[in-house]
Amino acid sequence: DIQMTQSxxxxxxxxxxxxxxxxxxxxxxxxxxxxxxxxxxxxxKSLIYAASSLQSGVPSKFSGSGxxxxxxxxxxxxxxxxxxxYYCQQYNxxxxxxxxxxxxxxx
Amino acid sequence: EVQLVESGGGLVKxxxxxxxxxxxxxxxxxxxxxxxxxxTPGKGLExxxxxxxxxxxxxxxxxxxxxxxxxxxNAKNSLxxxxxxxxxxxxxxxxxxxPNYYDSSGTDYWGQGxxxxxxx
Numbered sequence: 001d002i003q004m005t006q007s008x009x010x011x012x013x014x015x016x017x018x019x020x021x022x023x024x025x026x027x028x029x030x031x032x033x034x035x036x037x038x039x040x041x042x043x044x045k046s047l048i049y050a051a052s053s054l055q056s057g058v059p060s061k062f063s064g065s066g067x068x069x070x071x072x073x074x075x076x077x078x079x080x081x082x083x084x085x086y087y088c089q090q091y092n093x094x095x096x097x098x099x100x101x102x103x104x105x106x107x
Numbered sequence: 108e109v110q111l112v113e114s115g116g117g118l119v120k121x122x123x124x125x126x127x128x129x130x131x132x133x134x135x136x137x138x139x140x141x142x143x144x145x146x147t148p149g150k151g152l153e154x155x156x157x158x159x160x161x162x163x164x165x166x167x168x169x170x171x172x173x174x175x176x177x178x179x180x181n182a183k184n185s186l187x188x189x190x191x192x193x194x195x196x197x198x199x200x201x202x203x204x205x206p207n208y209y210d211s212s213g214t215d216y217w218g219q220g221x222x223x224x225x226x227x
Contacts (some may be wrong), residue, residue, distance in 0.1 A: 098151060
């Protein structure tokens with residue numbers, strides 16, 4: 001199975017900040033990488049697919065990059081609604097696997 | 108609008124069975140592959156099973172292989188997960204998920220989830 005390692009596991013930031021979350025795959029996955037946002041009690045919401053493609057309706061403050069084994073999610077100009085948990089996921093091969101999550105908290 | 112609505116969760120004793128359903132609307136169900144994904148507080152998000160649009164390809168996570176069965180009814184726009192020999196570690200919120208496009212992979216659209224609790 002492909003292991004997905006996210007860092008950091010938690011992150012404190014202020015409204016207006018720009019933050020970056022990284023995700024590393026244990027083997028190359030091309031650009032078959034997705035990013036999700038999850039708020040308490042809700043289903044994960046897809047933000048980015050194919051490593052850098054923005055899902056319809058997702059604001060452009062979210063951006064993704066990378067290919068192969070190293071990927072990043074960047075969120076610019078943080079707003080209160082952005083404080084949530086973020087997950088990466090590889091869908092290059094089954095079993096699909098997820099990172100352990102990054103909890104973004106308000107400083 | 109794409110909608111996926113899971114149902115069938117509940118409290119079940121270890122060794123028991125449960126059948127989850129996912130009712131789909133807002134898209135041509137028969138053209139899309141589908142997945143089940145679960146989430147536990149301890150282990151985070153875990154992919155469970157996949158079924159192709161025609162049911163010709165089916166995959167399972169090792170943790171559920173031999174105990175869970177995925178199926179679909181394209182005439183009823185419904186996806187199912189039959190769960191047998193349930194264990195405490197199967198306790199989770201179960202989601203059905205669909206890729207963006209009918210010829211793509213991934214889990215871009217998710218339902219709201221249904222909670223399965225396995226406890227005596």
